[in-house]
Structures are given as structure tokens and as C-alpha cells.
Amino acid sequence: xxxxxxxxxxxxxxxxxxxxxxxxxxxxxxxxxxxxxxxxxxxxxxxxxxxxxxxxxxxxxxxxxxxxxxxxxxxxxxxxxxxxxxxxxxxxxxxxxxxxxxxxxxxxxxxxxxxxxxxxxxxxxxxxxxxxxxxxxxxxxxxxxxxxxxxxxxxxxxxxxxxxxxxxxxxxxxxxxxxxxxxxxxxxxxx
Amino acid sequence: xxxxxxxxxxxxxxxxxxxxxxxxxxxxxxxxxxxxxxxxxxxxxxxxxxxxxxxxxxxxxxxxxxxxxxxxxxxxxxxxxxxxxxxxxxxxxxxxxxxxxxxxxxxxxxxxxxxxxxxxxxxxxxxxxxxxxxxxxxxxxxxx
Ligand SMILES: [Zn+2]
Numbered sequence: 306x307x308x309x310x311x312x313x314x315x316x317x318x319x320x321x322x323x324x325x326x327x328x329x330x331x332x333x334x335x336x337x338x339x340x341x342x343x344x345x346x347x348x349x350x351x352x353x354x355x356x357x358x359x360x361x362x363x364x365x366x367x368x369x370x371x372x373x374x375x376x377x378x379x380x381x382x383x384x385x386x387x388x389x390x391x392x393x394x395x396x397x398x399x400x401x402x403x404x405x406x407x408x409x410x411x412x413x414x415x416x417x418x419x420x421x422x423x424x425x426x427x428x429x430x431x432x433x434x435x436x437x438x439x440x441x442x443x444x445x446x447x448x449x450x451x452x453x454x455x456x457x458x459x460x461x462x463x464x465x466x467x468x469x470x471x472x473x474x475x476x477x478x479x480x481x482x483x484x485x486x487x488x489x490x491x492x493x494x495x496x
Numbered sequence: 497x498x499x500x501x502x503x504x505x506x507x508x509x510x511x512x513x514x515x516x517x518x519x520x521x522x523x524x525x526x527x528x529x530x531x532x533x534x535x536x537x538x539x540x541x542x543x544x545x546x547x548x549x550x551x552x553x554x555x556x557x558x559x560x561x562x563x564x565x566x567x568x569x570x571x572x573x574x575x576x577x578x579x580x581x582x583x584x585x586x587x588x589x590x591x592x593x594x595x596x597x598x599x600x601x602x603x604x605x606x607x608x609x610x611x612x613x614x615x616x617x618x619x620x621x622x623x624x625x626x627x628x629x630x631x632x633x634x635x636x637x638x639x640x
Contacts, residue, residue, distance in 0.1 A: 321564050328560035336553050346553040353555075354563050361567040362574065430542040431549075453511075453546060481507040485539070489503050492538045 308373040316364050328357055331374070334455055335381045341450025342385035344435065352388045356381045371464065378455070378465045382447055389439070430491070437487035445480035452477050497521045502532045506539045 306314075306326065314323035335356050339349035359380055367376060441449065444466075451462045462473045502525050508514050509522050526533045556562075 324564055324567075325560035328563055332555045332559055336555060337550055340549060340553055346549070349553055350555070354559075354566065357563045358567045358570055361563075362571060427541075427545070430538070431545045434542050434545070454550065478508070478513070481511070481513070482504050485504055485507045488506075488539050488542065489535060492535055 309369065312364060312367065312369070312373055315361070324361065327373075331377060332357075334374075335377065337454045337456075338378060338381040338450060339385050341438065341446070341454040342389045344439075348388075352385055353381070355388070356384050359384065375461070375464050378451070378457070382451075382465070386443070386447075433491040434484070434488060437484050437491075440487075441480055441483060445476050445483065448473055448476035449480035449484075497525050499525075499529060499532055502526070502529070503535070506536055507543060510540055510543055 306323075308327065308330075311323045311327045314320040315327070332353065335353045336349055339352040339356070340346065343349045343352065356377070360377060363380075367373070438446065438449065447466060448462055451457045451465060452459075457465070459470055459473045459477075462477075463470045466473065468476075502522060505514060505518070505522060509519060514522060526536055
């Protein structure tokens with residue numbers, strides 16, 4: 306069944322089967338988008354669930370002007386940004402209130418870099434990459450995530466972000482150059 | 497190509513974003529420069545961990561069903577069928593807090609403390625969801 310047919314069944318009949326089919330179709334893609342913004346896999350999964358709940362609640366308002374997938378990815382990006390902004394804010398709030406949180410919490414410690422079964426040095430390197438990704442300017446961050454984590458084409462990214470193809474190209478180019486710079490700094494420090 | 501320019505192009509090379517000529521120059525440089533080659537190995541190994549992370553983040557088999565259950569619960573809370581079940585006072589209090597959040601801005605959350613405050617905030621959010629900052633509709637490619 307097409308996305309459109311499933312959406313209609315959910316809106317008209319509140320069909321659990323149609324909803325689960327739609328979720329199964331897109332769950333991994335949405336989790337991948339969230340991974341581009343979060344520090345841990347668990348956090349990404351939590352946000353992805355919120356994405357689908359919002360999708361469910363907003364479906365009656367979805368006018369099918371864009372593809373369902375485009376609309377879904379937009380919600381995933383917006384939710385991820387809001388969630389990570391919120392968790393950053395919480396840490397800042399704690400920094401300025403009595404319970405002194407550690408400023409380093411803003412960054413992902415190596416032991417939390419979400420790749421299990423790998424050596425600590427590797428996880429340190431990955432934490433450096435994830436921190437570099439999270440410190441990208443937001444547009445670059447979004448374009449890079451959709452490209453690298455979600456493997457969307459430049460054309461699809463342009464649709465999700467509502468920008469031109471050449472803007473997408475330039476954002477991804479700059480994102481990768483910036484990340485490269487940070488990684489080089491990280492490895493040069495280790496020598 | 498200089499070491500510096502190689503240094504800025506590694507991720508682009510890995511993802512196949514360089515044109516044919518640039519890619520060949522890149523490869524030739526790595527053959528003759530040990531320093532860049534070492535860095536390239538470190539960078540590409542680390543970059544590949546993105547795929548490792550993605551392959552680890554697999555949804556549980558009951559993922560969809562769980563979300564369905566949660567969505568039904570949320571729907572009932574967002575659109576209460578029987579409004580009599582919720583006291584008017586609760587609603588008004590939630591409205592007050594929601595308004596406070598909107599007016600007071602970010603500092604509000606700093607001042608509100610304690611578990612009951614959290615409950616209130618949650619309640620307020622359910623009744624008056626904070627308008628999501630619609631990031632995507634506000635993108636301006638010129639600024640970034
Ligand atoms: Zn070199």
C-alpha cells in the first residue's frame with residue numbers, strides 16, 4: 306500500500322494496522338535522523354517515538370501537498386532540534402543554579418559515545434566527531450545529517466529543507482570541511 | 497595538492513564528493529606523504545563509525561505497537577472527550593502557567609522548581625503545547 310493510502314486509512318478509520326505499517330516503513334529512517342542530533346542511541350529512539358506520535362496527532366491536518374516522507378522528515382528534524390536545545394538548556398540551567406553541573410556535560414564524554422563493543426580510544430575519537438557535528442552551524446548540521454545519517458539525495462534534502470539544490474550542495478561541502486578541520490585538530494592533539 | 501588542502505578534503509574524498517581529477521591528485525598525495533596518510537586513516541576509521549552507530553540503533557520489534565499505544569493515550573489527553581472529568585480550576589491553572597511560560601520566556605523554568613512544578617508544566621504543555629519553533633520554515637541559506 307502507498308503512503309497515501311495508509312495515511313487515509315489512519316485518518317478515516319483510525320486503523321492501527323495502517324499506522325504500524327507506516328511506522329515500520331519509516332522507523333529506521335527517523336531514528337537515523339535523530340541520531341544525527343543526539344549523543345546516545347536511547348535518546349534518538351525516544352525522540353523518534355515522539356516524532357511518530359506527533360505525526361499521528363497531526364495527520365488530520367496533513368494536506369498531502371508534499372510527499373508524506375518529506376513532511377515526516379521535517380517533523381523529525383524539528384523535534385530533534387527542539388529536544389537537543391531543551392537538553393542543552395537544562396544543563397545550562399543546572400550550571401547556573403545550586404547543583405553545580407559539569408560544563409563538560411554539554412559535550413559527549415567518550416564513554417557515552419554510542420558505539421558499544423569498541424575500544425575506548427575509538428570511542429574518544431567518535432565522541433570528538435559527534436561533538437564536532439553538534440557544533441556545526443544549524444543549517445550545515447541539518448543538511449549533513451540528512452545526507453550522511455539518513456542518506457537522502459541532494460534533491461530530497463532540498464525539498465525537506467525548502468532550499469535550492471545549490472544551497473544544499475554548499476551546506477554539505479562546508480559541513481564536511483568544518484568537520485574535517487575539527488577531526489584534524491583532534492588527531493593532531495593526540496600525537 | 498598541498499598538505500593543507502588535502503587536510504580539508506578528506507571527508508569529501510571519502511564520500512565521493514571530489515571530481516575525478518581532484519580525487520586522483522588526492523590519492524597521489526597520500527602515496528607520497530606519510531603524515532597525511534596517517535591522518536587519513538584515523539579520519540576515515542572514525543568517520544566510518546557513523547555507520548556502526550546507525551547499525552546499532554535498530555528499533556525493537558514492538559516499536560510500532562508501543563508508539564500506537566502511546567499515541568492513543570496522548571490523543572485522549574489532548575482531546576478529552578468528557579470535559580467534566582477535568583475540573584475547571586485545573587484547566588485555568590494550566591492556562592496560567594502556560595501563559596507564564598509564554599510571557600516569562602526562558603527564565604521561567606529556572607525559577608520553577610520541585611516535582612509538582614514539573615507536573616504542572618507537563619499539564620500545561622498538554623493543554624497548550626508550546627509552539628514548536630519551526631526550524632525548517634525559517635531557514636535562510638544566505639545566513640549560513
Ligand atoms: Zn601531506
